[in-house]
Amino acid sequence: MHPVRTAKRAVTPKAVRKASRAVYTVTNPLGAAENALIGAVLGPSNRGRGKRTGSRRAAAQPNRGTRQQVANPQPTARAIGASLAESRLSELMAVQRERFAPVERPIIAAPEPVDPRPFELDEWKRRRSTVPFWQLGLRRQLHAECAATGRIHAARVHEELQEQQRVLQSRSDAWWHSLLAGDPAVLQPVLTAAFGDNAAPVSVLDARGDTAVLAVLLPGADVLPDKKPHVTPTGKPSVRKWTKSELHEAYADLLGAHTLATIREAWAVAPGLARIRIMGICRAPGMAEGLLFDVSVTRNDGNWLDDRWGRVILDATPGGLVRVGRACEITSWPTDGLTSDQLRALAAPAS
Numbered sequence: 453m454h455p456v457r458t459a460k461r462a463v464t465p466k467a468v469r470k471a472s473r474a475v476y477t478v479t480n481p482l483g484a485a486e487n488a489l490i491g492a493v494l495g496p497s498n499r500g501r502g503k504r505t506g507s508r509r510a511a512a513q514p515n516r517g518t519r520q521q522v523a524n525p526q527p528t529a530r531a532i533g534a535s536l537a538e539s540r541l542s543e544l545m546a547v548q549r550e551r552f553a554p555v556e557r558p559i560i561a562a563p564e565p566v567d568p569r570p571f572e573l574d575e576w577k578r579r580r581s582t583v584p585f586w587q588l589g590l591r592r593q594l595h596a597e598c599a600a601t602g603r604i605h606a607a608r609v610h611e612e613l614q615e616q617q618r619v620l621q622s623r624s625d626a627w628w629h630s631l632l633a634g635d636p637a638v639l640q641p642v643l644t645a646a647f648g649d650n651a652a653p654v655s656v657l658d659a660r661g662d663t664a665v666l667a668v669l670l671p672g673a674d675v676l677p678d679k680k681p682h683v684t685p686t687g688k689p690s691v692r693k694w695t696k697s698e699l700h701e702a703y704a705d706l707l708g709a710h711t712l713a714t715i716r717e718a719w720a721v722a723p724g725l726a727r728i729r730i731m732g733i734c735r736a737p738g739m740a741e742g743l744l745f746d747v748s749v750t751r752n753d754g755n756w757l758d759d760r761w762g763r764v765i766l767d768a769t770p771g772g773l774v775r776v777g778r779a780c781e782i783t784s785w786p787t788d789g790l791t792s793d794q795l796r797a798l799a800a801p802a803s
Contacts, residue, residue: 534689537677541702544675547651548709548759552720557628560621563613565606572602632724634661639722646721652710655800657793662726667797668714670744672736673703697779704773704782705763707732707744712762719751726751731797734784742784743794746771 527535575598583590630638640659643666647654651671658665679691680698694702711730718728732744747769755761766772774783790798 528688530690531688533679533691534681537679537681537691540677541681544706545709547713548762550713550716552717554720554723555631558624560617560624563610563617566610566613568599568602568606570602571605572598575601631722634659634663634722634724636660639664639724642721643718646717647714650714650717652714654714655797657796657800659722662724664718664722664725664728665793666714666718666728666730667800668710668730668732669800670707670710670732670734672734672741673699674736676702676706695779696781700775700779700781704766704775707773707782708760708763708766710762711745711747711765712756712759715749715754715762715765716756719756731794733797733800742787743790743798744782744784745773746785746794746797 576595579594579598580591583594585591627638631642636659640656643654643656643659643664647656653669655667655669656664657667676694676699677691680694680702681689681691684690711732714730715728718725727748727750729746729748731746734741734744745766747765748771749765749769754765758764774785775781776783785794787798
């Protein structure tokens with residue numbers, strides 16, 4: 453279109469343009485017919501740029517969809533594998549985040565007062581036939597006597613319940629004092645019951661006074677994921693094969709997690725304990741089988757709220773993990789140098 457006509461069309465209101473075309477059609481019918489004929493010959497594809505612009509927008513829609521697909525790509529097999537491996541590691545290490553409420557002195561609740569109405573009703577049913585119904589005064593007197601009898605019975609039952617509560621509280625206090633004193637007959641069953649549902653089974657080899665000797669049966673390295681989750685240089689989640697040092701570091705973290713959970717639970721259920729000797733045993737065939745560590749800890753020498761403290765114990769305490777080689781591989785203790793307590797720990801049952 454001519455530039456002057458384009459400018460004129462842009463500044464002229466649409467209503468004025470329509471009126472101008474109507475006047476032109478009336479005053480110059482031959483020219484209007486000629487324009488209609490030319491438009492029919494040229495076809496609808498050349499009548500304006502608006503439709504062509506619209507067709508371009510329609511053609512651009514698939515590109516928008518492609519950009520959305522690029523922005524939200526489907527997860528790859530490596531990304532799925534990384535997610536599964538990360539979840540597995542988090543599940544294994546969750547044991548070091550466990551917290552145990554400390555046991556408290558058991559309190560036997562005092563009995564509630566006994567309701568006298570059931571006794572009063574029983575007494576009324578037993579004696580009401582002794583007074584005719586028309587003798588209202590005597591029946592009122594009988595009601596009063598039954599109420600008094602009901603109160604007496606209720607008070608007697610309440611006294612019996614109070615006596616039972618005193619006996620139970622006395623027994624509970626005796627049990628509590630025995631637990632605090634470290635009586636083996638009390639302390640060992642308490643520890644055994646507490647460890648009964650642990651992921652890593654614990655055997656109580658000895659428990660008396662303020663000291664306990666425990667043997668914990670640890671999982672093998674085969675429980676770790678087959679591959680290590682990591683992030684590629686481009687920021688994508690993926691998995692790759694463990695290096696030997698990485699595998700042993702992850703296994704050491706797992707051993708520290710179970711050690712920490714066992715010690716925390718012992719402190720919680722046995723408030724009289726001040727020292728724990730714990731031996732770690734692995735019976736799963738693999739890189740470390742046998743006695744892995746034999747450490748002693750005290751209640752006041754550790755930061756037991758730190759979830760990494762179990763690893764600190766195994767790394768820094770005498771009798772901790774034995775690491776060899778450039779990869780710091782975890783290895784078991786030689787059996788020919790074990791003490792009788794350590795041999796006993798090796799032979800301890802799995803639960």
